[in-house]
Amino acid sequence: MRRVTVRGLLARKLRLALTALAIVLGVTFVSGTLVLGDTLNRTFDDLIGTAYQHVSFQIRGKAAFGNNNATAVNSTADRKPIPESIAAAVRRVPGVAYAFGSVGGYAQFMARDGSAIGKGGTSTLGFSFDPNPQLSPYRLLQGRAPTAAEDVVMDKATAAKYHFAVGERVLVDLPDRPQTFTISGLVTFGSDNNLAGVTLAGFDPPTAQALFNSRGYYNTISVLAAPGADTVKLQRAIAAILPAGAEVVSGQTVASELSTAVNNGLSFISTALLIFALVSLFVGGFTIFNTFSITVGQRTRELALLRLVGASRRQVFRSVVGEAAVTGLIASLVGLGLGILAALGLKALLKAFGIALPSAPLVFEARTAVVAIAVGVGVALLSALIPARRAVRIPPVAALVEQSEVETVLVRRRQVIAGIAMVLVGVVAFVAGLTKPDIVLVGVGALAILVARGLLLPLVARPLSSALGRPLARLLGTPGQLGRENATRNPRRTAQTATALMIGLSLVSTIAVLGASLSSSAKNSVDSALSADYIVSGKGGFSKSVVADVSRLPGVTTTTVVYQGRFEVRGSLSTLVAASPAELSRTVTLHTTAGTGAPAMAAGELLVDTNTADADHLHIGSTVPVKFAQTGPTTMRIGGIFKANPLLGSYLTGDGFFLSHFDNPLPIAVLLSRAPGDHGLDGALGRALKPYANVSFKTRAQFEASQQASVNQLLGLVYVLLALAILIALIGIVNALMLSVFERTHEIGLLRAVGMKRRQVRAMIRSESVIIALFGAVVGLVIGTLVGVALASSLRNKGVTNVAVPLPSLIGFLVLSALLGLGAATWPARRAANLDVLAAVAAE
Amino acid sequence: MTAPRVPHTLPAMLTNSLEAAMALTSKRSDGPAARALDLIKTYGTGEVEVRALDGVSVEFERGRFTAVMGPSGSGKSTLMHCMAGLDAPSSGSAFVGDDEIGRLDDAGLTELRRDRIGFVFQSFNLVPTLSAAENITLPADLAGETVEREWFDALVVQLGIAERLSHRPGELSGGQQQRVACARALIGRPELIFADEPTGNLDSNASAEVLEFLRRAANEHGQSIAMVTHDPLAAAYADRVLFLADGKVVGELSSPSADAVLAHVRRLGG
Ligand SMILES: Nc1ncnc2c1ncn2[C@@H]1O[C@H](COP(=O)(O)OP(=O)(O)O)[C@@H](O)[C@H]1O
Numbered sequence A: 001m002r003r004v005t006v007r008g009l010l011a012r013k014l015r016l017a018l019t020a021l022a023i024v025l026g027v028t029f030v031s032g033t034l035v036l037g038d039t040l041n042r043t044f045d046d047l048i049g050t051a052y053q054h055v056s057f058q059i060r061g062k063a064a065f066g067n068n069n070a071t072a073v074n075s076t077a078d079r080k081p082i083p084e085s086i087a088a089a090v091r092r093v094p095g096v097a098y099a100f101g102s103v104g105g106y107a108q109f110m111a112r113d114g115s116a117i118g119k120g121g122t123s124t125l126g127f128s129f130d131p132n133p134q135l136s137p138y139r140l141l142q143g144r145a146p147t148a149a150e151d152v153v154m155d156k157a158t159a160a161k162y163h164f165a166v167g168e169r170v171l172v173d174l175p176d177r178p179q180t181f182t183i184s185g186l187v188t189f190g191s192d193n194n195l196a197g198v199t200l201a202g203f204d205p206p207t208a209q210a211l212f213n214s215r216g217y218y219n220t221i222s223v224l225a226a227p228g229a230d231t232v233k234l235q236r237a238i239a240a241i242l243p244a245g246a247e248v249v250s251g252q253t254v255a256s257e258l259s260t261a262v263n264n265g266l267s268f269i270s271t272a273l274l275i276f277a278l279v280s281l282f283v284g285g286f287t288i289f290n291t292f293s294i295t296v297g298q299r300t301r302e303l304a305l306l307r308l309v310g311a312s313r314r315q316v317f318r319s320v321v322g323e324a325a326v327t328g329l330i331a332s333l334v335g336l337g338l339g340i341l342a343a344l345g346l347k348a349l350l351k352a353f354g355i356a357l358p359s360a361p362l363v364f365e366a367r368t369a370v371v372a373i374a375v376g377v378g379v380a381l382l383s384a385l386i387p388a389r390r391a392v393r394i395p396p397v398a399a400l401v402e403q404s405e406v407e408t409v410l411v412r413r414r415q416v417i418a419g420i421a422m423v424l425v426g427v428v429a430f431v432a433g434l435t436k437p438d439i440v441l442v443g444v445g446a447l448a449i450l451v452a453r454g455l456l457l458p459l460v461a462r463p464l465s466s467a468l469g470r471p472l473a474r475l476l477g478t479p480g481q482l483g484r485e486n487a488t489r490n491p492r493r494t495a496q497t498a499t500a501l502m503i504g505l506s507l508v509s510t511i512a513v514l515g516a517s518l519s520s521s522a523k524n525s526v527d528s529a530l531s532a533d534y535i536v537s538g539k540g541g542f543s544k545s546v547v548a549d550v551s552r553l554p555g556v557t558t559t560t561v562v563y564q565g566r567f568e569v570r571g572s573l574s575t576l577v578a579a580s581p582a583e584l585s586r587t588v589t590l591h592t593t594a595g596t597g598a599p600a601m602a603a604g605e606l607l608v609d610t611n612t613a614d615a616d617h618l619h620i621g622s623t624v625p626v627k628f629a630q631t632g633p634t635t636m637r638i639g640g641i642f643k644a645n646p647l648l649g650s651y652l653t654g655d656g657f658f659l660s661h662f663d664n665p666l667p668i669a670v671l672l673s674r675a676p677g678d679h680g681l682d683g684a685l686g687r688a689l690k691p692y693a694n695v696s697f698k699t700r701a702q703f704e705a706s707q708q709a710s711v712n713q714l715l716g717l718v719y720v721l722l723a724l725a726i727l728i729a730l731i732g733i734v735n736a737l738m739l740s741v742f743e744r745t746h747e748i749g750l751l752r753a754v755g756m757k758r759r760q761v762r763a764m765i766r767s768e769s770v771i772i773a774l775f776g777a778v779v780g781l782v783i784g785t786l787v788g789v790a791l792a793s794s795l796r797n798k799g800v801t802n803v804a805v806p807l808p809s810l811i812g813f814l815v816l817s818a819l820l821g822l823g824a825a826t827w828p829a830r831r832a833a834n835l836d837v838l839a840a841v842a843a844e
Numbered sequence B: 001m002t003a004p005r006v007p008h009t010l011p012a013m014l015t016n017s018l019e020a021a022m023a024l025t026s027k028r029s030d031g032p033a034a035r036a037l038d039l040i041k042t043y044g045t046g047e048v049e050v051r052a053l054d055g056v057s058v059e060f061e062r063g064r065f066t067a068v069m070g071p072s073g074s075g076k077s078t079l080m081h082c083m084a085g086l087d088a089p090s091s092g093s094a095f096v097g098d099d100e101i102g103r104l105d106d107a108g109l110t111e112l113r114r115d116r117i118g119f120v121f122q123s124f125n126l127v128p129t130l131s132a133a134e135n136i137t138l139p140a141d142l143a144g145e146t147v148e149r150e151w152f153d154a155l156v157v158q159l160g161i162a163e164r165l166s167h168r169p170g171e172l173s174g175g176q177q178q179r180v181a182c183a184r185a186l187i188g189r190p191e192l193i194f195a196d197e198p199t200g201n202l203d204s205n206a207s208a209e210v211l212e213f214l215r216r217a218a219n220e221h222g223q224s225i226a227m228v229t230h231d232p233l234a235a236a237y238a239d240r241v242l243f244l245a246d247g248k249v250v251g252e253l254s255s256p257s258a259d260a261v262l263a264h265v266r267r268l269g270g
């Protein structure tokens, strides 16, 4: 029997290759994602390893919030600084060979043309340069260490790319204001030219303390133990001289905390990509299922003959499933190989959508191979189960009867009942989910509807494809009419063939609706929250001098400075937004439902949004426990409740209160309003912001557009990732058409014999393909739109205030589907048209 | 009265191994190889009901070559299907040896077909993706057994397909395909071979080769054979001919000549 399986595989090489392609693509995606994830993890682990290679201990402030949650670990802002005096004390501890206190912060190099170097925000690092190479991961490559207040060392990558040399001057934007420095030397990070794409600006330690507002303090102190020192004792000895609120941990601990945090952050990207990979595999599974269903149908006589001469049911089952397993295995291996290319492609894709990642040699873990093969073979096996069950039900006598090619519409009652039951369950879950609203219930409902669709689809396949085919038949005459009949002659097959495309398009349209709703909600939230004429913002925080520079421009009537920081409220970590309350109403619209807005902020009270107030049962006058990294726990009085708006966040307070609880925070935005009738502000603002290369201003309309653009960019990325699923669905259509052409060889030969032209044969096959694609697209779009609307409505509490259906996009998808269907038919149509008439007529 | 063509018209390839193989033949109990008791088979219900078998009781004797004749639609194939366990009769019972087919489950029926029955049909006898040799050994392969090498060699030589063993069915003529099917039917020394119009698609020369082979198998190895045909010439190769019409047994001839069969057919038809 194994021989029969193997021979069968060889005899159907082409068809299986097409089937396998679906798995190849899915597995490529999966293994590419895994390789990319491992590569990034390894890269960051190596970097962290370099940074802490020689550090025996690190002294730092205790984490303010809970234990090491992913972001808290890395953020010095969540730890209290260490007084300078401790460093001196630590150096005196016996067994300590060397200790270095460091500070760090925002330091943005400017290119000669005044533009910011790098991507701003977190991709710049300013730090205090340790001239002693024993501890420091930085290596001085050229020049000398910074020793004076105007010295800076620059990473080699920046120097090379922007043509800076030792001795030249460079402008650096800093927390307080931009300043010009002299490049005293060039550095590398370990052996890398920069820190995974982050630019490096190293200053003389006292200068760094001054620049980063840390006079008299360090963020951390790194300690090098003397050779042969007992590290356990040493750590205890250091701990003994530390004040409360500071701790000493081993360099390894810091390194592993950091890599855990980075890996957690990266796993988000991997998970997102894996979801799309699984969607592709899911769609691929349907195309495989369809191919195997059709082949089992076509092999009915052969399988019956095997049963006749003594093959047991189990043997037939194994042969079909075995064929799937071998196909899956080969496809997985190919996909695994291509996965490496995919990793590069995914990286390029993420980069194209603004997610830059460091470059490094790819890492191929054994786990990747295991997962890829398990997933590929698993999908193939699962998809073959139902066809294999059908195969074992073929009675041996079937070998003795001429096979009727046209399958009667077999509507099984069980299927209809199950389908209707699923629809009911789906709708109930859906509606319940919407009214609650509960996204899980909505999801369950959507899933049930998807399954029901699979069960009921064959029933609508005939009338719907027939209707869709009518214009084609009218347009193309007989070939179109024949194509239409071919598409409707076996509704079950049509439905199965279209299912993959249907799933793909329902996902696409769900996303489209969700995206349009998000985009329109973003506009809406800007409209209802902002009354400022200009929004000045940077990538991350920017120098405080920006505030002074813009607020003194003539024509500016109100300046609102916005800060943002992390704090713990009622035991959970949240974001606190602060704004200067003076004339707040001219820049920010707070729809307060209780209490006051600006006055409460000015009084240092907490304002919460309606969602939070409802969920936590907060009222005006309630006091809530809060905790700040620098100042510790305290309480805040609720002074106002405002209508929820994603732009404002959930917690607001005045800048006075904020500044007294955060250590030198940087403004993240400045909101300006101008005198009525004053139009000349654009030019003045541009000039004022010229020195701050990473700070820009937008009018309210521009800001709105940029908010929408970021939604659309994400949408674009999702479309690209879903495109693979659509591609796989198309392969499924190609495959099914090839099988149909093969099975109708005799019939096509007859048509040719009685005078059908090649061109007409092609038109016939193309019509069939377009009808199937349109059928899949129509059902997919309808369902996807419904699901999208439902999802968007259920997210009302999460800031999706508007539900929008992007009709032009949806119509575009429909047209695109028809074109893709036309494309999918190319090869099968050519094959059908090129059949040898004589041989085709003779074919059984 | 023309006697069936005698074996010496076959290629003189008969080897000693064939005789040696014959010596190994059956140690089975007496009694018929297969029998049917009052088989009734109806298709459809009501208006469209067709009585394909209408109380058929037959015995296929062990070691003999029995032909079942009758016009098209008389129920010949249905009878064969019911007796081979391929189809279930509406009532009545069928036995292979002492085993009642109706009592066997799917696994039992599978083993019955694989180990105790050989089949030759009018067409589509062979798995298209397997070579001739692989088709012949298919039942043994399915059972996980090996074929008797000598028996295999003797069969393919006698059937004149020794040179074609590596060919796929698509590369063989109709006659060659049927001879490969005969080899497959015989390779496992089944208790009974069912052949349904095995020469239906063949020209007279190819037919004669297949029929002569079946005749020899009965003569020389005591192979029990039940063959359905509507061709009097083919029926004349059998030891005994049963006549079927409208689902009933309507006559029987022993050691018939083609003329006698034809005469009988005429009499029934007239
Ligand atoms: N699967 C079936 N369904 C309905 N009628 C059938 C079926 N198989 C056979 N018949 C009918 O039973 C009768 C006997 O058929 P069959 O045994 O094939 O005849 P024969 O082989 O002698 O030509 C015929 O009338 C035929 O139409």
Ligand SMILES: [Mg+2]
Residues within 6 Å of the ligand: B076, B077, B078
């Ligand atoms: Mg028949």
